[in-house]
Amino acid sequence: MKAGQTRQRILDTAAAWFRHEGLAFTSMADLAKFIGVKTSSLYYHFESKDSLIEETLRLGIELVHNEVRQAVESLGPGATHRERIRAAILAHLRTILGDNDYSSANIINYSHAPVNVRQKNREVRAAYGRYWASLLEAAQRDGAIAKDMDLSIARMLLIGALNWTVEWYSPKGKTPDEIADQCSRIFFDGVGLGAAPSKAKSAAPKAKSPRGSR
Amino acid sequence: MKAGQTRQRILDTAAAWFRHEGLAFTSMADLAKFIGVKTSSLYYHFESKDSLIEETLRLGIELVHNEVRQAVESLGPGATHRERIRAAILAHLRTILGDNDYSSANIINYSHAPVNVRQKNREVRAAYGRYWASLLEAAQRDGAIAKDMDLSIARMLLIGALNWTVEWYSPKGKTPDEIADQCSRIFFDGVGLGAAPSKAKSAAPKAKSPRGSR
């Protein structure tokens, strides 16, 4: 088999195993067995397990970055900021919750990767973060986001809400599109009604006294 | 040394290592060395590494659950739903970003834990989720959350935004209180102004054409 093909199979298999089993529970022997080669063959294509991890994680970021950018740009120049950010949210969610394993593998494993791997991934991650920052900054500049809103916090909270879906999303539950819709709505308008805060009537029915109920 | 003391030291050390190194990169030998005993001594106090993991993770959930519940209940019955949920957000963030290692260790490692460990933690996790659900349901019942808002999605997105802070929070940056403030504001009112959506003027200055810019 040609080098490029085998190399690609190793990457694809690694992404899938990293996504579903995690970095530590995926051994080189697991990958080799799944692919149908011997462990030593993997080292012809990759210098080490770390380098395999590094490339897999990098491809995951590049994939979601490309998907999000394309989704936003395909809206054309006439789109509103809300539409653009909504498209970014949707593309991000579809990518990390979809069949492609690379992006979800990155999200799930990045913080557990060896330091040298994280270091090599830092720039591609930062580039993706900057893209989101540019979306939010443009929206704030044009008044679609309140002037006194801290964009770095807002961005990290939003990305966090999206990334955490890999922990709870199930194909049997709400679809990525439904989640994206609601996330966009909350992000821009909140769960409230813009009405005056209502008093809590019997808000804590089971609690007899504050503190020490346990 | 008495059994209870050593046992507690093992748990505390494990929580710290699990938080900062991860489950897989924390060996029983690491813990023993740090504590100043031999590896075999750990097995007098814990049946296996898995059982140590299981107890550490369980304590993490119980801790944050207690902290959040106390924070909400200490507000008293006159508090609004916004105040109650804001207090829950703040307590959750303070706990997972603070000095105590148990809760952050849980958040960081739960999805990477062996299946039998996750299974044993399922109920305590579910109980904490139900508490949050009760807060949101009460708010929706009294009109503080829009009737057509799906509470399960809203809850998971909110908890996700909070939990993901362990990935990016730095003591040198924004404080947990500042993050909590902004999170509450976004959750209830969004980043927008409630105004009509504004058109994006020159929203994508660097993009010449949709698709294919790379």
Added chain:
DNA sequence: GTCTATAGATAGATAGAC
């Protein structure tokens, strides 16, 4: 309760034949 000693398994990685 903690120790010494070690079993038994598995990990990442390399050498050299083909």
Added chain:
DNA sequence: GTCTATCTATCTATAGAC
């Protein structure tokens, strides 16, 4: 490019002395 064979390290866990 892939193989067989193997090295070395490290891991979880146990047996039995003290």
